[in-house]
Amino acid sequence: MVFLAAVASPSAKADIILSAFGQQLSIPKDTASGTILARHYITPQQLCYQSRCDTKYLWAYPNGKSGGSTSSATTITTTVSGISVRLLINGKAYGTGPMEQLSQPIELQLVRDDRPNLGGSLDDVPYNDYYYIIRYDMTTVQFHPSVKLKGTITSINGTCSVPSQTVKLPKTLINRLDRIGSTAGTQNFQLRINDCPKGYNRIGYTLDPVGGTIANSPGVLPLASGSTASGVKIRVENAQGAPATMGTSITVDEYNKAAGGSFAIPMQASYIRTDTVATPGTVNGAMTVLLDYR
Structure with missing residues (x-):
């Protein structure tokens, strides 16, 4: 019963709302699947106001629907077609499940996935929905900070080209x-x-x-x-x-x-x-x- 209580999705409103990314990001339409498009970092101080957080559990919600089903996958889809998100803790990617104590900044990566690259707004989720909720303990109290994604993805047809060339240096003694x-x-x-x-x-x-x-x-x-x-x-x-x-x-x-x-x-x-x-x-x-x- 204790284990079941620990993994249940938190029903209370998250204590801290953290926003990741927020910039305008333009990417080639044919960017290869798996390409990391952007990175964002959340420090332990931002999460729990200390240099180390006693983190216990992570809930990951595809498409930012925190009222829906969680996913144990280490990469989850966003509402923008062709763009997924990945969360790394101490350098290791996590989906829903127990997590280790946090001593380094959390890294969030926007990743190109196999869906058509159509572009759109990462903000396009309901106000109270989040992509991630993190549980950490402080003394006898549990806290559940949440992570939302912000920013706009623009898909662009075409890239630059760099022609091959040979540069010949003159003979010298x-x-x-x-x-x-x-x-x-x-x-x-x-x-x-x-x-x-x-x-x-x-x-x-x-x-x-x-x-x-x-x-x-x-x-x-x-x-x-x-x-x-x-x-x-x-x-x-x-x-x-x-x-x-x-x-x-x-x-x-x-x-x-x-x-x-x-x-x-x-x-x-x-x-x-x-x-x-x-x-x-x-x-x-x-x-x-x-x-x-x-």
Whole structure:
């Protein structure tokens, strides 16, 4: 009887109403199922006013219908077709059931699902309905904070494109690279992002070195297939000659939501001495450009 009482859906009004997301989010219509579209965090302080919450149980309600059936699934649908939500506690996804004590922020993820991506408002649930209700205990009293979702999803036909290109650096003498960190043979080029449709709130790009980033070597690409030189690599730089940021999304500042368009981002590349011993030969490097949309 005690167990049954613990898992029953709370009938009393939730003590605290927490809202997740709230922003306008524009996504490509053909975004792959399973893609995480946005993240939102709720701290223990927001939930129970302490650094650690004695959380006991979670109720998850598909489509935000807290008066209806719960779900034990770790991902549940929202009222927006094509968009689901997932709740993680201490890095683990949960559906309805017992939960561990909360010591880190709760993470909520909006996730693309298999339904048609039609867009709509996450607020489109009755006033007293919630997607999640969390039980935690404080001394002899139980509390049941609830989580609502807010914000608007816009589905957009089309994405930008990034054409492949090869940048050829000029030949240089090995003795021009006379010490570790010295550079030579700078070649200007443009990173092109073409045919971006209207409607996105933000477009970003991430430079992803083929072979991974090199620790303590900002902007430097690992040697790629066909390289015969040693002790020398290629460094990618911005137009001012500072090392390019790798692995982090960078906003395309020129993009305008009302206009769309194509953009050319000026960059440059150069040889860089990376080791005490260097031998001449060919130096190849590569990177992938990944686009993200909001």
